[in-house]
Amino acid sequence: MKKQVAIIISIFIAGIATAQDKNITIHSIEELKLYSTLWQQSAAEYRALCYQAFNTAKMRLDEIPKRKFRKQKLAIITDIDETIFDNSYQEAQLIKNNESWNMKSWLNWTNLSVATAVPGAVEFLQYAGKKGVSVFYVSNRGAEELKSTLINLKNLHFPNADSSHALFMTNEPSKETRRQEVMKNYDVVMLMGDNLNDFAQVFENKNISDRFTATDNAKDEWGNKFIVLPNATYGEWENVLFNYQHGLTGEQKLNMLRAALKTMPQ
């Protein structure tokens, strides 16, 4: 009898859930980021992945004395956002406000200099600094964010938190020129990022399948010279889903996302 009641209740609850699902309305594309933002903020698995990335990075760095380099000076190039800074608070605020990403909100956020460190990032980069490896922050934050970002880096005790080690975006989003700039004087032993474009030019401006191929071609670099941090909320992968088109309506975006879903292996 109890089992029958439980089954009836289950069917009833399932019915309500289905009915409610049909009534879900998406107000902004940011709402779709609710789950990934909560994952970044609440899943211990996210923290574990970050520690895994930086533990791997440390092991690779310890191997360096065994290698031969052309130049005396060694460097690490790191991205900032969602690689060593956690900005999920800003995303959370956008979701709560039913607001789409916009530069004004972003600048208000970075101006506060209160991003927290991605777990393991400070310890790893301090370790690199103590080993004499310079850290260069190659970020697509703008020049107007330099001052507040350096304050944020300093407050979190990241090494080399000065303007000579911060190469921010000036006229192009590609980081290749800035990477080459560092490579003129340093042997870059490691690159860290949450976005393929943080690592090499070969990943830029590609569709999903070509990004997969480029990633497969570089498979020996992941966890070696390339250290990747998880970011399920935003990144180039998102621009690729929208075919790099800007100015799409929320409905257009939603339709493109649904169209990209695979319901069977291909």
Ligand SMILES: [Mg+2]
């Ligand atoms: Mg980033």
